[in-house]
Amino acid sequence: MRVVTPYKFLMHVVIHALGHRKGGYGMAIEYIMCMIVSLCLNLRFNFSKVIFLQMKNNITEERWLMYPSIVQMFLNYLLPDL
Template identity: 50%
Template sequence: MVKGCLLRMGYSGPLNNANYLKACFPKPFKFFIHSVVHALSHRKGGYVVMKDYQMCMVTTLVLKKKYIFF
């Protein structure tokens, strides 16, 4: 489901990696992803790369699915 959402959002990077680059998204989604990474993740640096669990958060928000954020 995550890879399908990435394709819908226009991601232009490799899909088989566990890390996704924020620069490979179109401009409207860059700000959305930037907000998710800063607000909902526990990272202190490295905001250019998204991990797979962060992409699951973005996917559920884009597709309006249920997700329990702990």
């Protein structure tokens, strides 16, 4: 079975551009596969909904504490004279 190079490149670009993980680009998640299929077959797909859901999941799972700049912003806001 031969993999067509343009689709392989498209998959690589979509995984890096729209994937929410910092590492582990070797495997594609289900919603990324749906994005690629919709792009290849010219189907409708709600990209903004997927991006919004991933942003919401990052906030509700308390992953935002991993980013010290956000914690520093909260501290600066709550304690301006620190």
